[in-house]
Amino acid sequence: MKTLKIILSLVILSGLSFVTIHCGSDPAVEGDKAFESVNYNLAIKHFLEARKSNPAEKQTYDEKIALSYMLKGKALYEKSRNIKSFSGNFEKSLEYIPEEPSEYFKKEYSKVLFAIGNGYQQARPENEIQKEDYLNKSFGYLEEAIYYDENNSSADSLLAKIKADNFKKMLNKGKDFYTKAGKTKNSDHYITAEYYFQRAAYFDIHNDEAKKMLSKTRKKTLSVLNYREDFAMAVADMSRQSKSLIVDLTIKNYATSPVSIAIDNFEIVDLDGNTYPLDKNMMKTKFKGKSLKNQKLAELKFADGIIVFSISSKVPIDYLGYRLNEDETVKKYFP
Secondary structure: OHHHHHHHHHHHHHHHHHHHHHHOOOHHHHHHHHHHOOOHHHHHHHHHHHHHHOHHHHHHHHHHHHHHHHHHHHHHHHHHOOHHHHHHHHHHHHHHOOOOOOHHHHHHHHHHHHHHHHHHHHOOOOOHHHHHHHHHHHHHHHHHHHHHOOOOHHHHHHHHHHHHHHHHHHHHHHHHHHHHHHHHOOOHHHHHHHHHHHHHHHHOOOOHHHHHHHHHHHHHHOOOOOOOOOEEEEEEEEEEOOOEEEEEEEEEEOOOOOEEEOHHHEEEEEOOOOEEOEOHHHHHHOOOOOEOOOEEEOOOOEEEEEEEEEOOOOOOEEEEEEEOOOOOEEEEEOO
16 A cells, blocks of 8 residues: 555656646747757747747847748758748748847857858849849849858959959940940930949949940949839939039939928939938029929829039039938939
């Protein structure tokens, strides 16, 4: 009888121990275990639970969730070689990246950026449009990889190879569209030529021919409205005085809804990245009635007017910009 009681006591204690261990499992610990075991779906589930129960450590878990999604996509891509399986999970991960990620995360993120950039470089596009899209994505991801880790030699090497492999293609495409624009008198071809010359000049910053053709093309596009941009600008005329730049500007709204024009959102930027203010006094006095006004522009409608900037005639200008919001600026480049 005494032996039976001892056995029952041991069984009860064992049961209580199991319940205690099971109920006290830490989702953060379980998430780390799942992550190390390459079970990224389970890792995400646990990290989401940990994030909810411990909001003070939200950034830590956000970084772990983001990396889990990224590596899940990378693992799927390595099995299937389907770039969409990588990009879908990668896009999902972006929702969790903190504004100021840790140094550890930056380095791991840089590795994934290289992997997806390399994936787009190796992917087989279905047509010329997709080919251009894949090139742009590969280039963008690799540049970002270097931004987050300047010592990422793999990304740096592949980016250099892409530039070398595509420089001539970009330059020749630019020349083709420039010639086509002259023959057809279709100014839209100059816009396309500018795009390719800009890429060529960036792929080989020391190539004089690319820089010369880019400047030559921008003399044409400065006065052309680009219908591909919702907020399109064209410089109808301009003059430079000793301390002023006077611009006769045309704007067209190609968006599907009205846009507001606020003159304070215009800026002139020089080749060193310095910005210059509007000369509102000259706009009010010398160009009264002709200066551009704050207004709302309906779809497919134009606005015309003069804006003046305080800038020395000796300062080379890079572009005229209009800030649509904190993250987006429309630019009209000068020759």
